Amino acid sequence: MIWVVRIFTTSIGKKQLMALTGLLFLLFLATHLLGNLSIYGGQGAFISYAEHLHALGKLLVVAEVGLVVALLIHITLAVILFFENRKARPIQYAVDKSGGGGRTFSSQTMPYTGFLILAFVIFHLATFSHHIVDQTHRNIFQIAYELFSNKGILIFYLAAMVVVALHVRHGLWSAFQTIGANHPKYMPFIEWLSIIFAIIVAVGFGSLPLAILALK
Amino acid sequence: MSGKHINLTLKIWRQNGPQAPGSWEIFPAKDISTEASFLEMLDIVNEQLALAGKEPVAFDHDCREGICGTCGCAVNGRPHGPDRETTLCQLHMRRFRDGDTLVIEPYRARAFPVIKDLVVDRSAFDQVIQAGGFVSVNTGQAQDANSLPVPRNKAEEAMDAAACIGCGACVAACPNAAGMLFVSAKVSHLALLPQGRPEAAKRALSMVAQMDALGFGNCTNHKECEVECPKGISIRNIARLNREFIRAAVASTEKIPASGGGQ
Numbered sequence: 001m002i003w004v005v006r007i008f009t010t011s012i013g014k015k016q017l018m019a020l021t022g023l024l025f026l027l028f029l030a031t032h033l034l035g036n037l038s039i040y041g042g043q044g045a046f047i048s049y050a051e052h053l054h055a056l057g058k059l060l061v062v063a064e065v066g067l068v069v070a071l072l073i074h075i076t077l078a079v080i081l082f083f084e085n086r087k088a089r090p091i092q093y094a095v096d097k098s099g100g101g102g103r104t105f106s107s108q109t110m111p112y113t114g115f116l117i118l119a120f121v122i123f124h125l126a127t128f129s130h131h132i133v134d135q136t137h138r139n140i141f142q143i144a145y146e147l148f149s150n151k152g153i154l155i156f157y158l159a160a161m162v163v164v165a166l167h168v169r170h171g172l173w174s175a176f177q178t179i180g181a182n183h184p185k186y187m188p189f190i191e192w193l194s195i196i197f198a199i200i201v202a203v204g205f206g207s208l209p210l211a212i213l214a215l216k
Numbered sequence: 217m218s219g220k221h222i223n224l225t226l227k228i229w230r231q232n233g234p235q236a237p238g239s240w241e242i243f244p245a246k247d248i249s250t251e252a253s254f255l256e257m258l259d260i261v262n263e264q265l266a267l268a269g270k271e272p273v274a275f276d277h278d279c280r281e282g283i284c285g286t287c288g289c290a291v292n293g294r295p296h297g298p299d300r301e302t303t304l305c306q307l308h309m310r311r312f313r314d315g316d317t318l319v320i321e322p323y324r325a326r327a328f329p330v331i332k333d334l335v336v337d338r339s340a341f342d343q344v345i346q347a348g349g350f351v352s353v354n355t356g357q358a359q360d361a362n363s364l365p366v367p368r369n370k371a372e373e374a375m376d377a378a379a380c381i382g383c384g385a386c387v388a389a390c391p392n393a394a395g396m397l398f399v400s401a402k403v404s405h406l407a408l409l410p411q412g413r414p415e416a417a418k419r420a421l422s423m424v425a426q427m428d429a430l431g432f433g434n435c436t437n438h439k440e441c442e443v444e445c446p447k448g449i450s451i452r453n454i455a456r457l458n459r460e461f462i463r464a465a466v467a468s469t470e471k472i473p474a475s476g477g478g479q
């Protein structure tokens with residue numbers, strides 16, 4: 001086997017690829033949020049942000065392809081690791097307690113929040129992506145406004161942001177630990193950052209639909 | 217010796233052999249001194265079982281002073297019981313209250329099959345050590361202490377990692393039954409010292425390959441191992457193993473053994 005491929009068949013190799021793709025998504029989340037915050041500059045700022053983004057042309061396509069490839073890797077490895085880990089404990093404990101307080105709700109629900117995020121991403125792209133939704137007759141603000149006027153969809157979006165936040169809360173520090181970046185000097189900061197960034201994601205993205213509805 | 221005496225109900229996993237199905241058995245533990253250790257409590261129960269003509273409960277133990285790593289089972293879902301940094305043999309019955317019910321289970325992991333009752337086969341750990349958890353030097357005369365300078369903080373870190381007694385509680389506590397805390401402790405205590413450096417790359421690759429081949433799970437950073445480890449081994453060792461591994465895989469000439477680093 002080629003040595004590079006062999007790395008990614010080991011437990012640590014698979015996890016490090018999970019971590020790197022995860023870090024990429026965190027970076028994407030940060031830029032996506034920063035861009036979308038332009039809504040607070042009013043309708044005009046928001047629309048012009050979307051137009052500038054699409055004007056990137058080929059550069060944007062490269063970024064999109066990169067994210068899709070990373071997503072496929074992240075999902076494939078998640079499925080493999082999930083089933084390997086279930087196989088590693090064929091008989092469950094009768095009493096299964098975290099008495100010492102190691103695991104968190106967020107760490108325990110990673111596979112499930114991950115699955116829900118995938119469902120959300122598909123829905124989100126189907127309702128917003130300029131590749132799928134025709135944006136010649138309606139601008140992005142109108143599309144968003146119509147969508148969020150539907151109470152069900154609004155609640156779905158808000159709930160999805162909480163799910164993303166839960167995934168981020170364990171994923172961020174966990175990615176650093178997996179690539180080997182755990183140091184007494186900065187690990188406490190990274191652990192805090194996980195929680196703070198999770199809150200920023202939930203509140204930041206969660207406020208966008210409400211801002212859009214309020215702006216009309 | 218005076219002290220208090222308590223009555224408990226024990227729900228213990230009984231399994232006659234590796235292939236036997238196994239089932240729960242409930243019996244009372246009457247008049248247990250709170251000064252008894254957990255294992256002494258099991259001894260008392262076993263005496264009563266033997267007198268009644270029943271098969272005593274098989275459990276692992278050796279030093280009974282918290283240094284050998286032989287004892288251990290899950291008590292109410294917690295490896296080595298509820299106390300932090302305490303092996304099962306060092307856990308005392310004063311920790312429990314009169315009338316408590318204790319659920320006592322063997323460690324559950326594919327890599328640690330049950331031999332009988334609460335005894336599990338942890339030779340998978342030995343196989344991981346055989347894959348590289350050593351230094352190949354000819355021992356001779358003790359060297360002059362200053363010929364190999366070791367900074368004090370490195371010596372301390374190496375000693376902290378070397379405190380691992382190989383009990384397997386980390387695997388038992390891990391929701392994924394991963395062996396990372398043990399393997400990382402073993403890789404770390406050698407990687408931190410000059411004697412361990414020459415073989416560090418080969419060691420990390422071989423031990424990880426062997427760990428994977430033995431059916432341990434994949435670490436997802438739940439930290440359960442760290443909080444249940446009787447020797448307080450830190451997950452910073454796992455981060456070090458992750459670093460050692462990727463550095464060895466990418467930047468050394470050593471290859472990852474095809475399947476398992478052992479023989």
Ligand code: SF4
Nearest residue numbers: 380381383384386445
């Ligand atoms: S790391 Fe801790 S829990 Fe794991 S085998 Fe060593 S001493 Fe036991």
Ligand code: FES
Nearest residue numbers: 278280285287305
């Ligand atoms: S019997 Fe030796 S550590 Fe418990």
